[in-house]
Amino acid sequence: MKENIQCIGISIQKEKEKGKELFKSLETPILKYGQGMQISLKELDLNTVLAKENEEERMSIDAPKEVRVLHPSELSREEQDWYWEGLVSYKENKFLALHQAILNDARIIIIPKNINCKEPIKIKSHVSKKAKAETIIVIVEQNASAIIIEENSSEKEAHYKSQVIQVYAKEDSSIEFCTLQDLSTETYNFTIKRGRAERNAKISWRDMVLGGKLSQLDVQTNLICPQAQMEASSGYFGKGGQVFDLYSEAKHMSSSTECTLYNRGVLCNGARTVTRGKIIIEKNNSKCKAKQKSDNLIIGKNARCDAVPILEVENDDVSCFHGATITHLDEEQLFYLSSRGIELESAKAMIIAGYLEPIINTFPNEEFQEKIREKIWKRMENEKL
Amino acid sequence: MKKLEIKDLHIEVNGTEIIKGVSLTFQSGKVHALMGPNGSGKSTLANALMGHPKYKITKGHIILDGKDITHEKPNIRANLGLFLSFQYPAEITGVTINNFLRTAVNNKREKKYSIVEFHNLLKEKMKELNIDISFIKRYINEGFSGGEKKKMEILQLSMLEPKYALLDETDSGMDVDAIRIVAEGINKVKQNKDMGIILITHYQRILDYLQPDEVSILFKGKIVATGGQELAKRIEKEGFEGVTK
Numbered sequence: 001m002k003e004n005i006q007c008i009g010i011s012i013q014k015e016k017e018k019g020k021e022l023f024k025s026l027e028t029p030i031l032k033y034g035q036g037m038q039i040s041l042k043e044l045d046l047n048t049v050l051a052k053e054n055e056e057e058r059m060s061i062d063a064p065k066e067v068r069v070l071h072p073s074e075l076s077r078e079e080q081d082w083y084w085e086g087l088v089s090y091k092e093n094k095f096l097a098l099h100q101a102i103l104n105d106a107r108i109i110i111i112p113k114n115i116n117c118k119e120p121i122k123i124k125s126h127v128s129k130k131a132k133a134e135t136i137i138v139i140v141e142q143n144a145s146a147i148i149i150e151e152n153s154s155e156k157e158a159h160y161k162s163q164v165i166q167v168y169a170k171e172d173s174s175i176e177f178c179t180l181q182d183l184s185t186e187t188y189n190f191t192i193k194r195g196r197a198e199r200n201a202k203i204s205w206r207d208m209v210l211g212g213k214l215s216q217l218d219v220q221t222n223l224i225c226p227q228a229q230m231e232a233s234s235g236y237f238g239k240g241g242q243v244f245d246l247y248s249e250a251k252h253m254s255s256s257t258e259c260t261l262y263n264r265g266v267l268c269n270g271a272r273t274v275t276r277g278k279i280i281i282e283k284n285n286s287k288c289k290a291k292q293k294s295d296n297l298i299i300g301k302n303a304r305c306d307a308v309p310i311l312e313v314e315n316d317d318v319s320c321f322h323g324a325t326i327t328h329l330d331e332e333q334l335f336y337l338s339s340r341g342i343e344l345e346s347a348k349a350m351i352i353a354g355y356l357e358p359i360i361n362t363f364p365n366e367e368f369q370e371k372i373r374e375k376i377w378k379r380m381e382n383e384k385l
Numbered sequence: 386m387k388k389l390e391i392k393d394l395h396i397e398v399n400g401t402e403i404i405k406g407v408s409l410t411f412q413s414g415k416v417h418a419l420m421g422p423n424g425s426g427k428s429t430l431a432n433a434l435m436g437h438p439k440y441k442i443t444k445g446h447i448i449l450d451g452k453d454i455t456h457e458k459p460n461i462r463a464n465l466g467l468f469l470s471f472q473y474p475a476e477i478t479g480v481t482i483n484n485f486l487r488t489a490v491n492n493k494r495e496k497k498y499s500i501v502e503f504h505n506l507l508k509e510k511m512k513e514l515n516i517d518i519s520f521i522k523r524y525i526n527e528g529f530s531g532g533e534k535k536k537m538e539i540l541q542l543s544m545l546e547p548k549y550a551l552l553d554e555t556d557s558g559m560d561v562d563a564i565r566i567v568a569e570g571i572n573k574v575k576q577n578k579d580m581g582i583i584l585i586t587h588y589q590r591i592l593d594y595l596q597p598d599e600v601s602i603l604f605k606g607k608i609v610a611t612g613g614q615e616l617a618k619r620i621e622k623e624g625f626e627g628v629t630k
Contacts, residue, residue, distance in 0.1 A: 339459045342492060
């Protein structure tokens, strides 16, 4: 059923108008990360995207009954002011302004105080054509917990998909936000995920990035009180001319906070990835623990990966670790599987699929894990490995 | 009689000739021990027989039950009935023992095992080898002890039931009890399938359980002595020096 966007959002309508003004005033960003690392945007005309707004398709959210799912207009004025741009400013860059300008779907998910959701909240979003922008705001109240499982898909006619997700984790709460990005390789994708974790709250971001012509994933979390924790793990499988630009950041704004940034992916034949991880520990914040790691498997010709760790640590009384690996298929592993009668191509596929298992296993739901595996195997079909 | 023959085999690794003209015949249903000091070329021979791309056969032939497999790919050799138990088995993250073995076993069979049938068979074989069932969910050899890796090789042997098994120092890194259990497992497959065993070892101990019908000594890439069990016993007493002089 087509929802009446007018009645849900005076604010959305206004947002869009503001977005359009902003969009005109901002320059297209250059995705340049030093040392020859640049992601080309020459094939993407953002003005065309603006004219391609898809107003018809809506995401579906299936949540346990104790969870509240609202449209933005149902928030009080004060709540709107507090949450709507709490962690994201649309002035940040032209992509975000464009998001605001074509915003056509927005929801607020509230997990009430002391509620421990046994069943996951399921979000599905499919784009069949044109350009679509969605905003999801998740508020996890004190001592509440939930798992969100999100599936993003698109048809090859879908040109552009933009998503802004904000997660507010209050004291003693925990939230796992898990996304399977299975868009068409013809779709441009820009996803911003921002989190704010209070005392003893934990935000876990889990992403599997499979689709998108150019897919940018930007995950940032502020750890604002002691014992706040953040985990961001992303897996990816890219092939052909796919380009992934993956960024994760943890800002330790309080002592005794913890983060783990981990990505692990496979790049086949012409795929390109830049993964950047940034850990910020401010001067007065001691006893913080931070880890970041990037593991990459390169297959075939012209695949390229750049892994960039960034540490901005101003306090000595902290523990930090970072590391990156870039490997190729191991001849001994291939021989081992071949010596058991498994054909070389199947052996390669087994090793590649296996390479992503440490990330798949971080997803909390077995059924969802199985779905991710199927999608990976499907993407390997007909691919020269 | 069925046999695996190697005829005047020459093998190079990175341009250096390691095996310099070896001819041997391994009979079906028999145990042939291949012994020799470190660096004599035993593992090179085993890897080349299995078709490792790093080991280049420059001359000679490998004939399995009358079929020349000198230039076949490793998976074809495996499907024709050849098996190598590795001295240092590879670790493979993310590939579970269960999925790997089911793929490998079903690959050889016209009528594929169902998930349940396969699970029951695997469970039975693991019990025989005293391997905990929890291992089926573990990734191939990842985090395994030396002994566990070797047991896992023999589990694969007993699941795949090859015609000829090359066991490359299966006894190294294992305690006495593990050697006994593994040797019993090997004997069981041997009896069931009339399997030929090529046992590469430094030591007499495993030969107490897997009595060899023939013993050959490889030294500097060549066979320098062939005999029966008494030859292995002589090596135990005199060392390789006594035999290779």
